[in-house]
Amino acid sequence: MYRVLLVDDEPLARMGLRETFDWEGSGYRVVGEASNGRSALPWIERGEVDILITDIAMPVMDGMELMRQVRESFPSVKIILLSCHSDFAYVREGIRMGATDYLLKPTMQPTDLKEVLDKARSQAEEERRIRDLVEHREQVRRREELEKAFARLLLGEGTEESAAVEPPWLASGYRAVVAELDGAARLRSEEGGIYTEILMEELQESFYEEYGGEGIALRVGAEQLILVLKSTDGLERLQAKAAERGCTLTLGVSGPAAGAVDFRRAVREGREAARLRFYEGPGAVRPYRAEPGGGGAPQSGRGAKEPQEALLAALEAQTAGGRAEEAASLLDELAALWSEQRPSPAEVKRQARGLLAALRRPADAGSEAAERIEALQGMESLEEVRLLLQEALRSLQEPGEPAAVPEDAGLHRRIVSQALQYLGANYTRNISLQDVADHVAVSRNYFSELFKKVTGQNFIDHLIHLRLEHACGLLRTTTLRVYEVAELSGFNDVKYFSKAFKKVMKVSPADYREKRPSAGEEGT
Known part of the structure; x- marks a missing residue:
């Protein structure tokens, strides 16, 4: 409801305005009355007025001076002038200065007042819409500038550029949160890449709605966001926003960081924490833990790979020799070793691809082997990989089929x-x-x-x-x-x-x- 202030030095004129018009029913509320411009200013200075209806000729401070001060200091307030026929030169000057319209006191009717009030309201709404649009565009511009600077920083570039646009809160401490979209391969297959892109854009916007000016959200790839935020309070609400859209997020949270110089290290920690999804399941907030076996770097050096490679070789040998039970036992042993040593998901999948090649029957030159390889790429958990390899091993034990003609x-x-x-x-x-x-x-x-x-x-x-x-x-x-x-x-x-x-x-x-x-x- 728009708030209106009535200013006129004649009490009867103010009473006539107040009593002969259905203010509430028309969407307006009279917040006060004043007998001159000076006594009207306190209402306006307190931000209690949307529309000012003022007489022109008044003692102490007339309507023209009141209008000048209001237009200068409170330009969003709409002004309607009240005049007599003899004031028309002032009316023209008032319109030139920015008054919405005027009303002739001797002939004014309630319908005239409503028409002018509605005009003032329409102007105010349009100005507010434009103001909000300009403000939103400026926020987006600043946001995109920050995102570009930190994207360059992530690539090891633009240190000076990022320092120039670095928000004040970054120096006082922050966390990097790597947000992974769970079930991304399934979503791409069932809903399409366009749907997935729109979903990630909506989640990015939800982040900015939650954190306002104290956060940055970078789109990295099709299914990942890197969030930079002063406080991790509110991450559960971000997950709730994802749930409203029918998906879940795994959030890997870095250790404390300060300034742009720590950004790449913080992102690395966030990614290592998020990678635990492969071993511990999706949809959780996972803090980085630097101690061995925690959310820190997995064991992926040569020393860690040697037992895995030995098991792989033994498994392939048992498979080639047709010893199914021994092969199944070795597969369980390999899965347990992966779970214990926690190599990167990419390394597990590399080894699994080699096994799938070894487990493929000569007749299986077409769709079945291709389906397994394709499915492997989108798998997000060790359990999925283990079950896929078990399925391939079981299919090898089934009676052979005649060799298929390779599809061309x-x-x-x-x-x-x-x-x-x-x-x-x-x-x-x-x-x-x-x-x-x-x-x-x-x-x-x-x-x-x-x-x-x-x-x-x-x-x-x-x-x-x-x-x-x-x-x-x-x-x-x-x-x-x-x-x-x-x-x-x-x-x-x-x-x-x-x-x-x-x-x-x-x-x-x-x-x-x-x-x-x-x-x-x-x-x-």
Whole structure:
């Protein structure tokens, strides 16, 4: 409700204004009355006034001087002048100085007052909108400047640049928190890379909403944020924001750091702590522990690798000799050694790839082996890797099948071509990766890998681009509302549609429609 101050040296005039208009019902509240400009100023100085209605001719301080002082010191206050016919020269001067409008006291009606008040309110709302937009853009500019400086610092560059923009709170102490998106491979496969990017942008924005000006959030890769913050209070709320979006975050928290000089060390500690997800599970806040066996550096030197390499060689020998029970026992022993020594996830996966190659049957030249290798890359826990290797070992013990003819590139292209035809006819329907894989009679994981190999694009992202192209056509050629365009293009959520559209097209659906590009300009 907008607050109004009435200023007039005539008590009857003030009473008439107050009593003949439904202030509350019209969305306004009279906060006070004053008989001259000087007595009106305290209300304005206390920030209690949005709209000032003032007479021009008054003793002590007239309306023109009051207006001059208010415009100079409190420009957001809207001013409406009250005048008689003889004051019209002053009215013109007042309008020139920035008054919203004026009212003639002898002929003023309640409808006139409402019209002018609503005009003042509209001006105030528009100015506030512009002011908020300018302030937001300035915040974003400063934020991006900081992010770029610290991204360069992370690469070992720009020390002087980062010092120039270093926020004051950084010198007094901070923590680096590495936020890893859990289940990222599954999300990319099921929802697409565009969805994952939007999700990480939303989480980055949630961080800034939580920490305001005392935090920095860097996007690193597709599924990681590096957070720099003065206090770790509020990390649980950030995880809650992720849960609202149907995902979880593992947060690795560094030890104390101070100044830009400690930044790379703090990030390294945060990453080492976050890496414990591979051994201890996702979705937790994990502080860095420097002591051996803690969240510090894993044992990955040559001395640590030698027992692992020896077990790998023995396991491969048992597999080649057909000694399944001995091989299974050695696999359990290797998994226990990994768990104890905690090499990096990349090292575990390197060794696991070698084992998968050793465990592959000669007949298994196609989809099954490829699926396992593809699945291994996205695994986030040691238990997942162990189960995958156990599955490969069990499949080796099953009766052999006739050697398969290796799949050629022509067959791959035919499968994907058939899938693209199906997509072209059905992309506006609620179809999934599994639906298309069933249509071309291959497994879901194998089709996902094959589609990306042939087209160079994730299946879901390709589907989203098809839908966005269709949406562009509807926006150009129809007057359908945005939510109707989203629904007819295959999107169930108009909010996600708008974000995906802006992510790919670089403009909102409404702005795209307004610009109405020609067919040659619309590429996605």
